[in-house]
Amino acid sequence: KAGVTQTPRYLIKTRGQQVTLSCSPISGHRSVSWYQQTPGQGLQFLFEYFSETQRNKGNFPGRFSGRQFSNSRSEMNVSTLELGDSALYLCASSDPQGTQYFGPGTRLLVL
C-alpha cells in the first residue's frame, strides 16, 4: 500500500499571503489529522477530519482551516500568514484501530 502523501514538500511565502496544503491518506483510511511541528513547541494538533466532517480541533486561530473530500483527501489552508507560521506541517491518516501514519510533511517558510 502506498503511504500518506503530501504536497508540496517545500513552500516559501511572504507575510500576509495564504497557503493551501494537500494530503492524500493511505487507501482505505477515512480519518486524517493535521499537525504543526516547530522546534520549540513540538507536535501541535491542528484538526482531524473523518468522512468529510471535522471531528476534532486544536487550539489554533481561525486563520487555520481545513476540509476533507469524499475520497478522503484533505487540504488545510492558512490565511494571512505570519512569520510564526513557519513550521513543518504533518498530515497523518488513521487505521480503524486509531494508529496514525504520517506523511513526509510540508515545510513552510514565511518571510
Place this chain on the structure above:
Amino acid sequence: GQNIDQPTEMTATEGAIVQINCTYQTSGFNGLFWYQQHAGEAPTFLSYNVLDGLEEKGRFSSFLSRSKGYSYPLLKELQMKDSASYLCAVRDRNQGGKLIFGQGTELSVKP
C-alpha cells in the same frame, strides 16, 4: 487536562540497551503510542500499548503501567541508526480521541 513528560535528550553507546521514560496525566487514557522521528523526516509508528505490561517486537519493546501513568520503550543492541527523536503520544477519549504528543526525547547513539 493532560500533561506528558519526557527527558529532552539522552546519550547511549552502540550495542547497549536504553530506556526512554514517559510519564503522563490524562483524564481519559485510551492508549499510548511511541513514534520515532529522524531529523528532517516524518514520525514513524513504533508501538501501541493500551494494557499494562511489556510488548516485545525484536530489538524494540514497549512497557506501560496505567496505574503509574508511565511508559517506556526499551531499545536493545543499539545501532547508530537508532539516533533519533522518540515521541510519546497519549490518546485521550475525553479529548475526542485525539493524540497528545510529548516534546520528544532526542537520543544520540555514540560508538
